[in-house]
Amino acid sequence: MREFAGFTPAEQRYIKRSLDIGLSRSDAFKLWGTTTSESNAIRRQYVAYQDLKVLRDLIPETGGIGEVERLIGKLIRLAVFDLDQEKLSSFSAFRFLYERLLGPEARPYLPAAFCAAAALPQIRPQHRKTLLQSLSEAAATAPAWSDTAPRFYPEFIDDVEAA
Template sequence: MGSRMKPAEGAMTLAEMKEFASFSSSTQRYIRRSLDIGLDRDDAMTRWSRDVVEAASIRAQARLYRALPAIREIVPDDSGLDAIEPFLAPLMTLVAFDLGQGRLTSFSALRFLYERLIGAEVRPWLPS
């Protein structure tokens, strides 16, 4: 027997698809590339690199994204300063890189990417 999604899961998936479709094609491409790198899917260099500049960007992104597993483990569940600092410093390094690439042109695109890279619990900690 096949498994079926609950109605709420299906509605959420549809909402996420609509949100992703609302982004520009360059933003969609950057999010897909970032997810391939951040979630260790496929060979991002082969799939996404169109020239030497983009290849260098992918290498830099892959190097920075190596911090993702550690960041995922320390997402604060409260606002205690002792938990925030070790989390925010590496998170802001990644966010600064991604924003510096000029492809995430809205907060919703940034949030969309980071909720998938780290998890929905990252939302309160993202710069807006």
């Protein structure tokens, strides 16, 4: 929870919306579609996130290079979609979202997918710089990753209900 609280309000909102879409938790159009442009963005995200189930199944249990090749291509394509929205401004926010969308088994592949996606020309140069500078040396060179499943999944809270 502490890590999530450190994200910008835009990152928090995008992560919650993405989890609603990617995990089929609720109708994102009802919760998040406050404007026509937001509804259009949600529609594009539903289409982009159709590969999530396939991605979860592609995460290799062994280090086979063929399996990694299939996973990383699809993972980069999805990461480009999310990073191009310019709602996620750091590797931490990206990792937080993707380890919940894909599970803890995906963690070792996230720095590579993030770097590859952030370096592509689809990402605006200034945003590309911000993203790439957010990846710490420790995250990029981690010798091992935890296989513990995330326990905190942030959700939409209606301000009226909270008050």
